[in-house]
Amino acid sequence: MRRFRSLLIPGVDKKLLVRDATKLLPDPARRRFIAGGASLGALTLLTGCDVSDSFSAENLLTQISKFNDKVQAAIFNPNTLAPTYTEADITRPFPFNGYYAEEDAPDIDAEDWTFEVRGLVDNKKAWTLEELHKLPEVTQITRHICVEGWSAIGSWSGTPLRDFLKLVGADTRAKYCWFQCADVDGYNSPLDMETALHPQTQMTFKFDGKILPRKYGYPMKIRVPTKLGFKNPKYVISMEVTNDYKGGYWEDQGYNSFSGS
Amino acid sequence: MTSISASDSRAVYPSAKVVQPVWVRIVHWVNAVAMIMMIMSGWQIYNASPLFDFTFSRSITLGGWLAGGLLWHFAAMWLLMVNGLVYLVLGFATGRFRRKLLPITPSGVLADTRAALTGKLSHDDLSTYNYVQKLLYAGIIVVGIVVVLSGLSIWKPVQFQWLTAVFGGYDFARYVHFTCMALIVAFLVVHVALALLVPKSLRAMIIGR
Structure with missing residues (x-):
């Protein structure tokens, strides 16, 4: 050296x-x-x-x-879709993964939880889970690829992030959607706007047809099938639309920030 | 092996003609450095999610932990790919591949393998490869291409999904990538051992003659 x-x-x-x-x-x-x-x-x-x-x-x-x-x-081609799979391909059980043990995962009460929207958006209202659940729902069965190399196929349902960005009047010329999460160490991760607007990028409320269990990120996860797993934040509490690069939990420790698949 | 070196020691003093042109020597050593960085950082990445029931010792991995290994791997890949492209283009353009590596005939390979194993293979003329060398050098070029392509298919299984499909999907492509690495390491062991047994071949790769 x-x-x-x-x-x-x-x-x-x-x-x-x-x-x-x-x-x-x-x-x-x-x-x-x-x-x-x-x-x-x-x-x-x-x-x-x-x-x-x-x-x-x-x-x-x-x-x-x-x-x-x-x-x-x-x-990155905004029109290239991640390959999709059938129900039979779903990995069961789908692995839990985090920098903490499963029993230490955030345990969120939906009553106390809101999703805050900040930054370059017209409507900065905080959303309750009930309101979010009323948004149009789409389902994708895609492959989750971990930065470690392993992969697993899962089924995620929720609303396309790009529709939500339109709904809240986000400035989609901004560079990033920066997500913050509820876990102890304050997990956060920036998502480039091109990827945020990708048709498969999803605000996820269900896994395998059922309300997202705690271990997979209840009450909301951002599912990004064009990115590695650590760019798919769980237990999300807020989103900031911003031109500033604010770093991320793993990104700051050396993982490549774009980490596209 | 020992008989090969014995025959080598009887060899006449080599002529002054250039065996390895300067471009070959440059890309060879750049490739050596890039390949070793790729292999050692690749082992680090492998350790994060092993495909088999073993991991590589920390003493032979590069990067310290997964993020470090990935940073090295995705930096050295540029060196490996650009240098590899230069090698392929010049190899074809100068006619070196055709001249040095072709033809490869099964009977020639068999005869030279037998000769090598019985210690009768001559190394007097370093400018001409025997059939075993031709096969291994041509083969490792192919493996080198496959290791890069399978690597790209793991790196970009969405954007390059057609390539990932060629390698049997994401999970299978990891095994292809690993197998290519194993073949390269096996080649490296034999290649370095023989270069040390026939030191004038090593000298030719350094000073050309």
Whole structure:
């Protein structure tokens, strides 16, 4: 690593570089917490971080990852639909996945819950679950692909996000829909507007024909079959339509932000 | 193996003609670096969701954890792909592939395999590949193409869904990608071992002669 560092960026102000790179590093306490073994999936993938030992390597890789965001946005075809499957293809049981154990998943009372809409929208009203359930419903059976590599096929029902964006008068020229979630660590994730307007991107209220169970994100999940699983937030409490890149729970820790499938 | 090196030690001092032109040497070593980064970061990614009942030791993986492995993998892929395209274009354009790798005949491969195993294969003329070399070098080019395409099919199973379908769907494509990696690693082991047994071939890949 040391040799790599000296080869890569000669003449760069090391102090500035370190300062920039440090900003990119995840909170070590959070990482220790995760590595401590909250989730089954995390056990195999989070055992430390060698990359952060080399600031300039991390910096270079981050720049390339941003370049890859642009490449993927260019590859993304808004008219290309994710392949759909039949009922018989559904993976049963569909795996629970999170950075926390299933019993630690948010336990939300619909009475206390509202979906807040903020930012570049005409109507900033908060929505109750009852109101959202009245929106037109579509169902998709698509493949969920995890950043870890595994995949599972599920059936999700809800309303297309693009219809909802139209309903609340969102400025669809904005760059992102930024979602925030109810879990302890404040999961959040930005979704680029092109993907938010994709016909299969869905505000999901049902899994496999039944009200979304707690383990899959009750009361609302955003289902994005053109993205990796971690870009499909669960237990969603708010959406902000914004031109600012606000980062995300996993994105800030190094996962590629676009992560399109 | 030992008899091959024995015959090598009896070889006459090599002529001064260029065995490996400079473009071949450059793309070879760039490919070596890119391939090793891809393999080691790929092992890191594999560990997050293993296909088989084993994982790769942390000491031989690149990236430290999944996100690091992915960052390396999707950075080194550009080096691998651009360099690989340069190699393919120049290989065809200069006629090197045709000259060096063709023809490959089953009888030739059989005869040279037998000769290699009995220690009778000559390495006097490094500029001409024997049939076993021709088969392995042509074969690894094909594997290299398949590993890139299957990788793209896993990376973009929606946008490149036709490609993913070619590899039997997302889940099967992961096995294709893994198998190609295993073939490349197997090739690498043999390739490096033989290069060390016939050191002048290694020298030719460094200084050309």
